[in-house]
Amino acid sequence: LRQGYPEVIFCQSKTVDQVVAICENIAHKGNNVLATRATPKMYAAVKEIFVEAQYNEMARTITITKEEVKEDKGYIAVVTGGTSDMAVAEEATETAKALGNEVRTVYDAGVAGIHRLFANLETIQGARVVIAVAGMEGALASVVGGLVDKPVIAVPTSVGYGANFNGLSALLTMLNSCSSGVSVVNIDNGFGAGYLASMINRM
Amino acid sequence: LRQGYPEVIFCQSKTVDQVVAICENIAHKGNNVLATRATPKMYAAVKEIFVEAQYNEMARTITITKEEVKEDKGYIAVVTGGTSDMAVAEEATETAKALGNEVRTVYDAGVAGIHRLFANLETIQGARVVIAVAGMEGALASVVGGLVDKPVIAVPTSVGYGANFNGLSALLTMLNSCSSGVSVVNIDNGFGAGYLASMINRM
Amino acid sequence: LRQGYPEVIFCQSKTVDQVVAICENIAHKGNNVLATRATPKMYAAVKEIFVEAQYNEMARTITITKEEVKEDKGYIAVVTGGTSDMAVAEEATETAKALGNEVRTVYDAGVAGIHRLFANLETIQGARVVIAVAGMEGALASVVGGLVDKPVIAVPTSVGYGANFNGLSALLTMLNSCSSGVSVVNIDNGFGAGYLASMINRM
Amino acid sequence: LRQGYPEVIFCQSKTVDQVVAICENIAHKGNNVLATRATPKMYAAVKEIFVEAQYNEMARTITITKEEVKEDKGYIAVVTGGTSDMAVAEEATETAKALGNEVRTVYDAGVAGIHRLFANLETIQGARVVIAVAGMEGALASVVGGLVDKPVIAVPTSVGYGANFNGLSALLTMLNSCSSGVSVVNIDNGFGAGYLASMINRM
Amino acid sequence: LRQGYPEVIFCQSKTVDQVVAICENIAHKGNNVLATRATPKMYAAVKEIFVEAQYNEMARTITITKEEVKEDKGYIAVVTGGTSDMAVAEEATETAKALGNEVRTVYDAGVAGIHRLFANLETIQGARVVIAVAGMEGALASVVGGLVDKPVIAVPTSVGYGANFNGLSALLTMLNSCSSGVSVVNIDNGFGAGYLASMINRM
Amino acid sequence: LRQGYPEVIFCQSKTVDQVVAICENIAHKGNNVLATRATPKMYAAVKEIFVEAQYNEMARTITITKEEVKEDKGYIAVVTGGTSDMAVAEEATETAKALGNEVRTVYDAGVAGIHRLFANLETIQGARVVIAVAGMEGALASVVGGLVDKPVIAVPTSVGYGANFNGLSALLTMLNSCSSGVSVVNIDNGFGAGYLASMINRM
Amino acid sequence: LRQGYPEVIFCQSKTVDQVVAICENIAHKGNNVLATRATPKMYAAVKEIFVEAQYNEMARTITITKEEVKEDKGYIAVVTGGTSDMAVAEEATETAKALGNEVRTVYDAGVAGIHRLFANLETIQGARVVIAVAGMEGALASVVGGLVDKPVIAVPTSVGYGANFNGLSALLTMLNSCSSGVSVVNIDNGFGAGYLASMINRM
Amino acid sequence: LRQGYPEVIFCQSKTVDQVVAICENIAHKGNNVLATRATPKMYAAVKEIFVEAQYNEMARTITITKEEVKEDKGYIAVVTGGTSDMAVAEEATETAKALGNEVRTVYDAGVAGIHRLFANLETIQGARVVIAVAGMEGALASVVGGLVDKPVIAVPTSVGYGANFNGLSALLTMLNSCSSGVSVVNIDNGFGAGYLASMINRM
Numbered sequence A, B, C, D, E, F, G, H: 001l002r003q004g005y006p007e008v009i010f011c012q013s014k015t016v017d018q019v020v021a022i023c024e025n026i027a028h029k030g031n032n033v034l035a036t037r038a039t040p041k042m043y044a045a046v047k048e049i050f051v052e053a054q055y056n057e058m059a060r061t062i063t064i065t066k067e068e069v070k071e072d073k074g075y076i077a078v079v080t081g082g083t084s085d086m087a088v089a090e091e092a093t094e095t096a097k098a099l100g101n102e103v104r105t106v107y108d109a110g111v112a113g114i115h116r117l118f119a120n121l122e123t124i125q126g127a128r129v130v131i132a133v134a135g136m137e138g139a140l141a142s143v144v145g146g147l148v149d150k151p152v153i154a155v156p157t158s159v160g161y162g163a164n165f166n167g168l169s170a171l172l173t174m175l176n177s178c179s180s181g182v183s184v185v186n187i188d189n190g191f192g193a194g195y196l197a198s199m200i201n202r203m
């Protein structure tokens, strides 16, 4: 672990007590904490011990910053298809920030209204890595991949209904992308995308 | 059947003899013929009897025109993602033409190289109906649907490999399209798309 | 946006506050509003501000009509297989009406009791576009497609149990329809069908 | 085994020699033979030993009749959606005949052209059991089930392409049939349908 | 409808009020009523109007008998693999009884403890039709099919966990049964099995 | 590697030359060889160098025995549902024998004709481990599991057609077995079953 | 049933009353009881009658020990990938213990942090049987299988999200394991793994 | 296009003539060529015109180098699980080399024999990017991901049989990887992995 780098807790199948215990354990070593999939209740319990703890409700992340970490690289762009994809996008954003990256977001720029994507083209093309978050048909990753010459990390989301089959539709779309430079992480895996983007941005 | 409208033969699971017999049966009534999924051998056999028979090798269609049919409406645009989708697109095109429609094609304009799509935007936006044919990730239908205010008929193709699962990937993408006005026909069903487009264009 | 045409809000993953805010935003521009997948709570909150707001409980739609819109075309027929498909059918109906179309409905006319379908054949064959809504085996779309010479928009519903797999069964049936002129939208996507039907009816 | 009833050989994964050997074994006991999924080569080899052997090329069945068997019951109707379903239908027909039943066939009466079904309604409604064979969307079983008050055995076929996924589409349709009295056998299992129909007809 | 035969209500997606209304409608015509998938609340409401209404809690069926119906045929056997399959088996049993059949049940005789099946072999082999109800691996239908010379109607249930995928496992097992004379209805469709069994038993 | 134990070659995606080279490499160390999924051509090439090489055509295995290996334990029983499962069963048998085990086989004892299973009950119940090989509905593993008090290794085979989906049906059946003591290996994986059975038998 | 061996109750689809009744039935015969998938409510009710009853909350098992059972064999190792897999692992552990086996556990040793696996290698390699419990990618079973020369029973768990599809991902991984000696039980089936491990350990 | 960078031809659905024509077109502009999925016949035809053309038979790639390209960065490691994954690995390797990267390969280091992986740990940990290619259970990507602190690009292959379902098994495993820094490309997509790895290595 590099100096100031956070240790990460995946809260999904843990109890409030377990999360608090792990937080204490990490913080006592003087390390930063990033907790994902955290409920408001978990945050309330953590906040009682660590007043500096921050909660991003949409991302469902808790961060405890003992020591600011800051990389001197370019920024990561996080783009979403719809507003409903924002929770996953925020998880990616919080993760990348906690690892010291600058992040710029372009939300609700899905391909059904492609003009919004083009209106933000400069931001997207200026990034060192792009995270493309989309549910339903997931076409965003391909379009973005065709517009930039940088690695694109595609995150399918489970947003949608019917034949989207809980994200399967967006997942398959993204795996079949004709655009070079696109790779895929698990459905709704904002953390994984943020972590990998940071890893690439550090290079 | 309106005057001059072709009767259609789906050749896939028929023998050469069966196809020839049906052709004769139709033509003797003085009607035009459209045969889809026809092999070169079928064409050779049909050609011996009907010298005016035409074969589109890529579309795998035979047409026998007894009487020209021509609708006085706007045109149908047929757009494809890649060159490999052209066989299905040609089946749609031949079908629409046989039903009296003008067709304009924009091939290989997939979203990975979206500039080619924009270079042909006028053609696409000028159509009364658009047929969007794409395999792999099938994102084309959503992008086109977002750019035009006309019905878009999406045709997933079985072109691709791996997680495209013989067209399932493109099919799900298209069914989940966020763009309004998009509906979907069966994988590789160029005929169905051409037929429906013609029906709408006649209105 | 044509004069009097509604803007559409997809409420599924939005909060009550977000829905109210978007309604206000649209209505202040003087535009009509159509909100789909709206809960009774959303309606209650919207109603407090817009007294003219209407709620279709079965369709789960809110409409706010600032200016009546009316197309002078023929009507759209909406046919369902069972009574359980009516929620989706009503979403389609409300959408088409909000876009200025006349709609005639034939509910509970599934193929298991095909006489009910034939009893309403005149209504169905007189329409300019037909929307066929069915769950379970979804055979309705094929039968209707074989009886009319107009575009049929098939909407699979998630109604059923067991091997219907949340609508997959009806979806596959409809995609494989042998009847020409049938295309398919996403499972339970009444809005999409109503929107597309209106687009075709306007031609 | 009742007097004159055939023993059955499923040839699919057997060699020519194995099939001949089993035939000899059965025939020497004086029993009739029904071999399904038999290749022309198998027939040729069997014919050399049993001159009375008969081959139904479409059904791919061999029958060796040592003693005629004849039940004095009503007849079984075998209905198909398309011409491509005829191979499976013939397997069912040959099986039912070999078991002593009278069989009447109504082929190519699929729901896309429902008038052909109604033109043969008397034959269908007069049967004691109906076998409905259909591929693609498989809607035939539901429609027939709604029209008759007798057991309907539905046989999905693997005929079709794209989203029919080798018969899955028709299988799911038939399992979800809203019509009472419909049950389903395996994809392409004409033998199973013929056997069960005979069992019911004997009652 | 034959004299005394019940009309059937499928309550699954209906309100209490709708069910009561349909009951009244049927009973006023003097017909018997069979309501499936009925909740205790529905029963309470129906009972207030029809004191003679009966509820089978496990089967979730309501029956209102205006006139006893009784066929003079042999009996139907209903066999289950486990105790958890009893709800579906009872739906089948109630349906067959309401249609005038004698029913004998052999519950919890799954193949993992095959001695229980053999202990009841006489009952099973004496029936004119057998309904085999099983979840998890669904092997019961094949074993029963191999032991009797009568039609076997297989009902897969959604009972189980993990790779049973809500009944898919038992469904596929039963469709692939090597035993002749076995056909399959939808997952958990006790009604369908009881109805078909009655139809066959009447012959 | 214990003295005399064979090294194993999985030939499926290897060239004839590669197989020969690996054989030489192993044999020169004085070790026995077991090659699975070997074609007749591979055997011919190996035989030219190692005259003692043996080929089991059905199992598609080559064995080169430099030193006989023999465990002094009880025997392994290999049971199959049908004759078509014998190739996979033989692969298991050859593997277990090459590892020094005694093997007794009970082939074609599927549950559709359960009397054959009972006729061989003594052999099956006397084994220390049972390998149950079955395709189609795969019910054999459950029935055997219920009859013995020893570990049962279930091997689904891809034998069948239609809704067996290349072995998926038998696989799911076996995973859902209600019988205790049953575990499952990959579809058609006779080698894996034989190897594991030997491992258990050695204990 | 050997002396002291528990009878097993699978509580999943049973009522509290049913579980209590079966417990009494077994205990009155003087036998030990193991109840799996038991809720706290079931335990409370059982505890009122049997004061010696024990509840393992994580495993959701109740045990009533009338007579201690103890095998004099080596131990079984239970290894998990993550902490979230512990519930399933504990079900396996309780089952194996109730059957008289010594069990040693190595939890949270997943392959993403493979050093934890190696730190416990001696424990794992010293066991007579290893149970490998893992969700998400399920790679643990393959890695463990490659490190030990003993039977490995793989238990996929439904722990995870997205493309894990309720355990399908881990299930497929484990079935495809390249390591010899690995077999698989149903998703989340800790009981089945514990039972089989005990059976093998007794040999 | 940077100086010396190759243009890429995806030969899969192209004719020999089309491939030759595109090669000439590119080479005449003075650019390097990389053709993937190229058959020996395509190579023969290309070689006649471009004597400097090179063919990698295993990778199925043709390269025509007009001007050497060489990046001055660290190297990319390509690791495979088995020897059967080498074709896909070589496609990745050729692609990365054609784009100017140094590549070091560690083949046949799958997790079933994890010592081979550790024997090459230095090479793997020294790379700037790692490409992990594996079929069957695909566990390699997780293990490698846990051992390195660099981006890992996982390539599932279609190598295997049975429940591997043409690569689906490895694909799901890799998407569910617990190791941070792992992302996934399409099944068998060696080109995509090599291209993305080069993009990251250039940073």
Ligand SMILES: Nc1ncnc2c1ncn2[C@@H]1O[C@H](COP(=O)(O)O)[C@@H](O)[C@H]1O
Pocket: A083, B178, B179, B180, C008, C009, C010, C011, C036, C037, C189, C190, C191, C192
């Ligand atoms: N029921 C529905 N299903 C799918 N899409 C819908 C539905 N209702 C509205 N939409 C689409 O959602 C868009 C509005 O989405 P939003 O910006 O999230 O309010 C509309 O323009 C429609 O294209």
Ligand SMILES: Nc1ncnc2c1ncn2[C@@H]1O[C@H](COP(=O)(O)O)[C@@H](O)[C@H]1O
Pocket: C082, C083, D178, D179, D180, E008, E009, E010, E011, E036, E037, E189, E190, E191, E192
């Ligand atoms: N449990 C059930 N599963 C499937 N279909 C049923 C069931 N119970 C009743 N039905 C069918 O549903 C019809 C009544 O449906 P409804 O018109 O909605 O009351 C009956 O005629 C039956 O064919």
Ligand SMILES: Nc1ncnc2c1ncn2[C@@H]1O[C@H](COP(=O)(O)O)[C@@H](O)[C@H]1O
Pocket: E082, E083, F178, F179, F180, G008, G009, G010, G011, G036, G037, G189, G190, G191, G192
């Ligand atoms: N967790 C479990 N998963 C699967 N099967 C179980 C489980 N626990 C117990 N069983 C089985 O269920 C049987 C008892 O079922 P029952 O007769 O319903 O009590 C036992 O003999 C076991 O074979």
Ligand SMILES: Nc1ncnc2c1ncn2[C@@H]1O[C@H](COP(=O)(O)O)[C@@H](O)[C@H]1O
Pocket: A178, A179, A180, B082, B083, H008, H009, H010, H011, H036, H037, H189, H190, H191, H192
């Ligand atoms: N093996 C491959 N898999 C997927 N895409 C590829 C592969 N090889 C080349 N490509 C892509 O295909 C493009 C060329 O396709 P085309 O225009 O059909 O010649 C290249 O620019 C790459 O982006």
Ligand SMILES: [Mg+2]
Pocket: A144, A145, A146, A147, A148, A149, A150, A179, A180, A181
């Ligand atoms: Mg790009």
Ligand SMILES: [Mg+2]
Pocket: B144, B145, B146, B147, B148, B149, B150, B179, B180, B181
């Ligand atoms: Mg549009």
Ligand SMILES: [Mg+2]
Pocket: C144, C145, C146, C147, C148, C149, C150, C179, C180, C181
């Ligand atoms: Mg029509």
Ligand SMILES: [Mg+2]
Pocket: D144, D145, D146, D147, D148, D149, D150, D179, D180, D181
């Ligand atoms: Mg009927």
Ligand SMILES: [Mg+2]
Pocket: E144, E145, E146, E147, E148, E149, E150, E179, E180, E181
């Ligand atoms: Mg039988």
Ligand SMILES: [Mg+2]
Pocket: F144, F145, F146, F147, F148, F149, F150, F179, F180, F181
């Ligand atoms: Mg047992």
Ligand SMILES: [Mg+2]
Pocket: G144, G145, G146, G147, G148, G149, G150, G179, G180, G181
């Ligand atoms: Mg091992």
Ligand SMILES: [Mg+2]
Pocket: H144, H145, H146, H147, H148, H149, H150, H179, H180, H181
């Ligand atoms: Mg890592």
